[in-house]
Amino acid sequence: xxxxxxxDRKKRxxxxxxxxxxxxxxxxxxxxLAQDQEGYLTTETIETLAQMLDITPASLMDTISFHTLFHxxxxxxxxxxVCQTLSCSLAGADEIVDHLSHKYQVKAGETTPDGKYTLLKxxxxxxxxxxxxxxxxxxxxxKVSKDKLNRILDKLP
Amino acid sequence: MPLLKLDDHELxxxxxxxxxxxxxxVGIEIPHYCYHPALSIAGSCRMCLVEVEGMPKxxxxxxxxxxxxxxxxxxxxxxxxxVHTTTGKVTAARKLVLEFLxxxxxxxxxxxxxxxxxxxxDYSFKYGEAHSRxxxxxxxxxxxxxxxxxxxxxxxxxxxxRCVRFNREITGTGELFVENRGYHNKIAVFDGKPLDNPLxxxxxxxxxxxxxxxxxxxxxxxxxxxSHTPSxxxxxxxxxxxxxxxxxxxxxxxVSRENEQANGHFICDTGRYAFHTYAEGVLTEPxxxxxxxxxxxxxxxxxxxxxxxxxxxxxxxxxxxxxxxxFPNESSFLLGQLMQRLSDKRNVALIPVKREADxxxxxxxxxxxDKGGNRxxxxxxxxxxxxxxxxxxxxEEGVLLVMDADGRAExxxxxxxxxxxxxxxxxxxxxxxxxxxxxxxxxxxxxxxEREGTVTNDQGLVQWLxxxxxxxxxxxxxxxxxxxxDRLLTGEASLYTCxxxxxxxxxxxxxxxxxxxxxxxxxxxxxxxxxx
Numbered sequence: 001x002x003x004x005x006x007x008d009r010k011k012r013x014x015x016x017x018x019x020x021x022x023x024x025x026x027x028x029x030x031x032x033l034a035q036d037q038e039g040y041l042t043t044e045t046i047e048t049l050a051q052m053l054d055i056t057p058a059s060l061m062d063t064i065s066f067h068t069l070f071h072x073x074x075x076x077x078x079x080x081x082v083c084q085t086l087s088c089s090l091a092g093a094d095e096i097v098d099h100l101s102h103k104y105q106v107k108a109g110e111t112t113p114d115g116k117y118t119l120l121k122x123x124x125x126x127x128x129x130x131x132x133x134x135x136x137x138x139x140x141x142x143k144v145s146k147d148k149l150n151r152i153l154d155k156l157p
Numbered sequence: 158m159p160l161l162k163l164d165d166h167e168l169x170x171x172x173x174x175x176x177x178x179x180x181x182x183v184g185i186e187i188p189h190y191c192y193h194p195a196l197s198i199a200g201s202c203r204m205c206l207v208e209v210e211g212m213p214k215x216x217x218x219x220x221x222x223x224x225x226x227x228x229x230x231x232x233x234x235x236x237x238x239x240v241h242t243t244t245g246k247v248t249a250a251r252k253l254v255l256e257f258l259x260x261x262x263x264x265x266x267x268x269x270x271x272x273x274x275x276x277x278x279d280y281s282f283k284y285g286e287a288h289s290r291x292x293x294x295x296x297x298x299x300x301x302x303x304x305x306x307x308x309x310x311x312x313x314x315x316x317x318x319r320c321v322r323f324n325r326e327i328t329g330t331g332e333l334f335v336e337n338r339g340y341h342n343k344i345a346v347f348d349g350k351p352l353d354n355p356l357x358x359x360x361x362x363x364x365x366x367x368x369x370x371x372x373x374x375x376x377x378x379x380x381x382x383x384s385h386t387p388s389x390x391x392x393x394x395x396x397x398x399x400x401x402x403x404x405x406x407x408x409x410x411x412v413s414r415e416n417e418q419a420n421g422h423f424i425c426d427t428g429r430y431a432f433h434t435y436a437e438g439v440l441t442e443p444x445x446x447x448x449x450x451x452x453x454x455x456x457x458x459x460x461x462x463x464x465x466x467x468x469x470x471x472x473x474x475x476x477x478x479x480x481x482x483x484f485p486n487e488s489s490f491l492l493g494q495l496m497q498r499l500s501d502k503r504n505v506a507l508i509p510v511k512r513e514a515d516x517x518x519x520x521x522x523x524x525x526x527d528k529g530g531n532r533x534x535x536x537x538x539x540x541x542x543x544x545x546x547x548x549x550x551x552x553e554e555g556v557l558l559v560m561d562a563d564g565r566a567e568x569x570x571x572x573x574x575x576x577x578x579x580x581x582x583x584x585x586x587x588x589x590x591x592x593x594x595x596x597x598x599x600x601x602x603x604x605x606x607e608r609e610g611t612v613t614n615d616q617g618l619v620q621w622l623x624x625x626x627x628x629x630x631x632x633x634x635x636x637x638x639x640x641x642x643d644r645l646l647t648g649e650a651s652l653y654t655c656x657x658x659x660x661x662x663x664x665x666x667x668x669x670x671x672x673x674x675x676x677x678x679x680x681x682x683x684x685x686x687x688x689x
Contacts, residue, residue, distance in 0.1 A: 043348050056331030058347035062321075066338045 003045040009033055013052070023054045027063050031070055040071040068122065076111045076118035078156060081135040084121045087128035096132055097121060099146045103153075159225040159237035167236075172225045176240055177205055177218040187242055188251060188280045190258075190365045191317035192219040195422040195520070196326055202258070202317050204280065206250045210239040215250050218242075248284065255285040261296040262366075263312045271367030273380035277315070298343060303333070304351020305426065306372045307360055311343050314368035320344060320360040327423065329519035330354040344368070355516065355524060358429045362412050363422075373430070374410045386625035387414055387680050389612050390428040391483050391530030391563070391605055395523055396614025397424045398681070401432075401606055401625035408432040408606060408626065416681050418618050425524045432606060434564065438589035440601035441630025451599075456631065460645050462598060463583055467556045470580040473646065474500040475555030477579065479508040482529025483563045485610025485622050486538050487659035488585075488602075488635035489531075490666075492560065493539035495643045505539050507532070508559065508592070509567045525615060528565045534613035537667060537685075554580040560635065561586035561593065563605055568592075585635055601632040608634065609656040611663070611673060613685065619673040620682035 005013055013033055016026040030053060034045055041064060043057075050057040064070045082088075082097050097108060100119050104112050111118040127133045130142035134149065141152055158169040163176070166183045175198070180187045190202035198220045206215040210232060218240075226237045233239075241247065258277065266272040298311035318335060321344065325331045332352045336345040346352060352360070361369045383402040390397045390411070397420035402410050411432055413424040443459035444451040454462070467476055478496050480489045496505045510529035517523045529535070557579035566572075568591050576582055576595045584596035587604035606625040613619050628634070636659050640651045653659050657675050664674050669685045677683050 046347075056325070056347070057350075058331050058334040059325065061336070061347045062334035065334075065336045 003034070003038065003042065003048045005033070006037060009037055023052075024059075027053055027055070027060060028067075031060075031064060035070060040074050042072075046072075074111065074115070077116050079118050079120060079135075079137050081120045081122045081125070082108075083123070083125040083127075083131070083133045083135070085124035085128075087131040088125075088133055091131035093132045095146070096134060096144060096149065099149070103150075159223050160231075160235055161223050162232075162236045162239040164240070164242055170223050173222045175219055176207060176209075176216070176221050176223060176238075179223060180218060180242065185242060187218045188276075188284060189219055190276060190315060191319060193319050193322075193363055193422075196319060196322045196363075199318050199322065202315065203254045204251065204258075206247060206254070208241040208244050208247050210241075215246060251280075251284040252286050255281055256289060256291075258315045259285075259289060260291050261312065262315070263295065263297075265313075268376075269310075269313065269367040270370055270375055270380075271313075271364075275367060276365040296340065301345075302351075302372075303346055303357075303369075304353055305357035306430070307352055307357055308370050308372055308375070309344060310368050310370065313366050314344055315366055316342050316344070317365060318344075319363045319365065320369055323360055323363060324352070324354070327359075327518060327520040327522060328354045328356050333360075355425050355427065356423055356518065356522065358426045359413065359423045371410065371429075373433070378404055378409050383409060384625075386623050388606065388623045388625055389419075389620045389682075390424060390431070391612055391622070392428045392431050392528065393425075393525040393530055394527040394532055394615040395420065395525040396530060396612060396616075396618060396620060397428055398620065399424060399428065403606075403625050406627055408436075414680075418616075418681060418684070419614060419620065421522065423522055425522075427524070435588055435604050435606065439604065439629045439632075440586060440588060440593070440599060441632060442601060443631070444599040444601075446597045456633070459598060459600060460641060463556070463558075463642060464645055466581040466583075466598075467646065471555045474502060476500070476558060477504040477555055477575070478558040479506055479560060479575075480535050480539055481560035481562045482507050482510050482527075482532035482535045483565065483605070484531065484535070484560055484635055485608050485612055485656070486531065486534040486619075486663060486670075487610035487656050488560065488639055489535040489538035490659060490663050491636050491639035491643065491653075492558070495639055495646070496539075498643065498647050498649075507535055508562050509569050509572055510562045510565050511567050527615065529562065530614075531612040533615055533617065534611065534619075537613060537669065538663070554578075556581045556583065559584045559592060559596070561588075561590055564588060564590040566590065566592050568595075585638060587632065600638055601630065602635040602638055603628045603632055607632070610636065611660055611670075611678065617685040618682045619670065619678060619685060621675065621678040621680075 013030055016029050017023055020026050034049055035041055038045055046060055047057045050060040080100055082093055084093055104117050106112055106119050108119050108121045125133045125135055127142055132144055134141045134144050159172050161168055161170055161179055168183055170179045177187055177192055187205045189205040191199040200217045200220040205218040207218045209216050223238050300310045302308050321333045324333050332346050333344055336343050361371045382404045386401045388399055388401050390399045398414040398416035400412050400414045411429050415422050442453045443456055445454050476499050478492055480492050513526035515526045561584055582596045583598045584593050585600045585602045586593045587602055593599050607628045608622050609624050610622050611619050612622050636656055640653050644651045660675050663670050672686050673683045
């Protein structure tokens with residue numbers, strides 16, 4: 001499976017390169033661009049991207065493995081990220097994880113067989129005043145309860 | 158230039174010099190792991206913390222540049238920077254840093270190959286605490302093979318990233334990286350693609366702890382049993398400075414020796430592992446070709462045989478010789494002298510040796526494609542070489558005197574022709590090779606690590622080759638064999654009692670080598686007069 005940016009993304013990638021003195025400095029936004037397109041980062045994607053950024057695949061992997069936002073394994077259409085840090089934990093984040101785990105029959109870190117949901121435990125999402133928080137893809141859902149979460153999930157396309 | 162006060166030392170250094178570099182210059186020890194003079198600064202190990210006056214927190218000496226103050230602001234009216242390396246704050250910090258570095262370290266020194274030359278051991282002993290307060294379970298990760306004969310023991314790793322930077326900056330291949338973060342940090346290769354470059358072995362040299370190890374060295378000996386002989390690699394014409402680590406008359410490993418004029422800090426894997434090949438097929442006694450196989454003879458008989466054969470086949474004038482671009486200058490010089498005394502035809506050429514393309518790495522390290530490590534020296538010693546041996550291999554008959562090229566000779570059609578046209582072939586060699594296979598008489602001489610003398614690299618740097626091993630069996634140094642042959646054939650008494658005597662003679666006979674005396678060469682060598 002070879003990797004190539006779509007025409008639109010290719011344009012955005014080229015624009016990125018112009019923003020930095022070194023090609024390699026564009027690594028983070030470029031990785032996001034690739035991951036948004038592909039869903040996750042395959043070995044081929046990393047190799048191609050490394051070549052485009054003029055670094056070795058290992059250097060790029062260095063960055064990827066450091067950042068939790070990048071995924072090197074397939075993930076579901078919906079990434080359910082449940083905050084685990086103190087406020088959320090006190091406000092019942094564990095029950096939310098258990099609930100989701102039971103609802104979709106997956107453990108934290110796993111993806112449902114139909115490829116629709118991935119359940120992840122994450123660290124502080126920075127919304128402690130509205131704990132517990134669940135981030136689904138790029139959107140925050142605050143002060144969630146089991147019922148509220150069920151309603152939100154049922155409405156997802 | 159800024160005036161720096163470093164403990165009790167006062168020194169002027171260029172603005173921007175790092176404190177650690179300044180300390181190394183005056184011989185103050187500031188402990189460090191991630192700093193390496195040939196690599197970029199990481200500042201990650203925190204071991205080199207020092208106290209800088211006027212700065213509220215301790216600073217890493219490796220990354221803090223020496224500043225320059227305007228005259229009215231100078232400290233004590235004179236200093237631009239005042240640094241302390243032995244205050245209570247510093248020693249306390251060192252203790253804590255070491256405790257952190259050792260949190261997950263297995264402390265398996267009794268079975269670790271690095272023990273005895275390990276910076277963790279040394280610094281723990283000097284600056285550390287005997288006890289750790291860490292009572293939790295240590296992190297345990299399985300060891301891995303990284304490729305190119307390098308293995309990693311992840312438990313011992315302190316993540317200084319010297320190896321990562323080496324592969325990014327020096328070789329440019331960048332196979333290694335730091336995977337994950339925090340507690341899960343580890344040195345890894347991408348997608349199982351192995352460490353694969355001709356300088357890979359250096360990562361074991363620069364690893365300050367026992368994490369990166371050479372597969373052929375693991376558990377083979379203890380460092381304190383080894384004798385460390387400073388010598389020179391003759392595998393290619395780059396002439397890298399090396400240290401030969403041997404014990405019990407056996408080489409265990411070869412490591413790089415720092416020499417700015419030659420190799421810098423590193424050596425290639427060809428040179429590093431070459432000693433394995435010289436342990437095989439070692440010649441230990443003079444051998445004469447017999448009807449079936451070989452017959453051993455005494456040295457006296459061997460010499461007399463050479464003299465007899467010369468008389469029988471065309472006399473002294475018909476002797477032809479091939480010098481070796483891998484032997485030290487001393488033997489080439491004596492061969493040239495011998496040939497000059499035998500006849501004025503100067504029938505001397507160089508034995509052909511493999512030539513490949515040079516390999517140059519991003520940081521400038523070069524592996525020369527010329528596998529005749531001392532070609533320049535051999536050419537200088539013999540002076541005017543025959544343009545090729547085509548000029549003399551058509552002779553009717555004659556004795557051929559050959560110095561082997563340590564197994565790297567190339568048997569070209571010309572060389573074959575020369576051997577076929579010669580009536581009696583005498584080969585001086587240390588190991589069985591493609592050349593000894595064509596000989597009539599094989600004279601065993603000292604191998605590459607058993608030689609003494611000078612070698613000249615392609616940049617004109619003359620270095621002293623030091624004896625690291627005893628010669629095997631009855632093998633003799635090549636210079637001695639040539640001196641003895643000279644005495645036998647010309648009847649003149651030999652002037653030489655050791656290789657150094659020949660060096661002395663070279664200093665006087667060849668003007669470019671007048672400064673390359675045994676004394677002046679030292680450990681770093683000496684550039685030829687008129688070069689560099």
